[in-house]
Amino acid sequence: MTERQEQAVPDAVMTRIGQVVMLCHAGDREEARHRFLDLWAEIGEDGDPLHRCTLAHYMADAQDDPCDELAWDLRALTAAEELTDDRLGRHEGALAVRALYPSLHLNLAADYVRLGRTDAARTHVRRARRASDALGEDPYSDGVRAAISRLELRLGQGGTGGDAGWGPPRQRP
Numbered sequence: 001m002t003e004r005q006e007q008a009v010p011d012a013v014m015t016r017i018g019q020v021v022m023l024c025h026a027g028d029r030e031e032a033r034h035r036f037l038d039l040w041a042e043i044g045e046d047g048d049p050l051h052r053c054t055l056a057h058y059m060a061d062a063q064d065d066p067c068d069e070l071a072w073d074l075r076a077l078t079a080a081e082e083l084t085d086d087r088l089g090r091h092e093g094a095l096a097v098r099a100l101y102p103s104l105h106l107n108l109a110a111d112y113v114r115l116g117r118t119d120a121a122r123t124h125v126r127r128a129r130r131a132s133d134a135l136g137e138d139p140y141s142d143g144v145r146a147a148i149s150r151l152e153l154r155l156g157q158g159g160t161g162g163d164a165g166w167g168p169p170r171q172r173p
Helices: 002-007 012-025 029-042 049-061 066-080 085-089 101-114 118-134 140-152
Strands: none
Touching: 002 066, 002 140, 012 029, 012 049, 049 066, 049 101, 049 140, 101 118, 101 140
16 A cells, blocks of 8 residues: 555646646636646646646636547647656556547547548547457446447447447536
């Protein structure tokens, strides 16, 4: 237990991001966007990739314009590509880096669908499917896999099941 506590120290920035996420999920997306932007300015374009990936991932959810959402999802993917398992291991409850990719690519695929860019959407849903082997066996992972299947079906790529809905498992008002 002590070893785990030494490895995973509380991260004030991640806590602050989580607080803004709760604000967004409570329905105050405009205020959440402002606070996310303040945090983004504080973290900086070259800041900790875990902070940038997490913030950009959730900032995308707070966007009203699909182009803005895509831009933030691309920032999240770029930051994830800079992450290492060692960095994630210093954050309590973090996944392996490769477990982030199914959701990141799924979000991008859904963005491209909304923008009418079907070829790009298909590329990212294929990447999400290939990366999904890194997911665990838990409700969140099951939801990501189901969303990948739904989007594959919507794009005419088969899929492994799912219902009539589609898109990533995001919190939307």
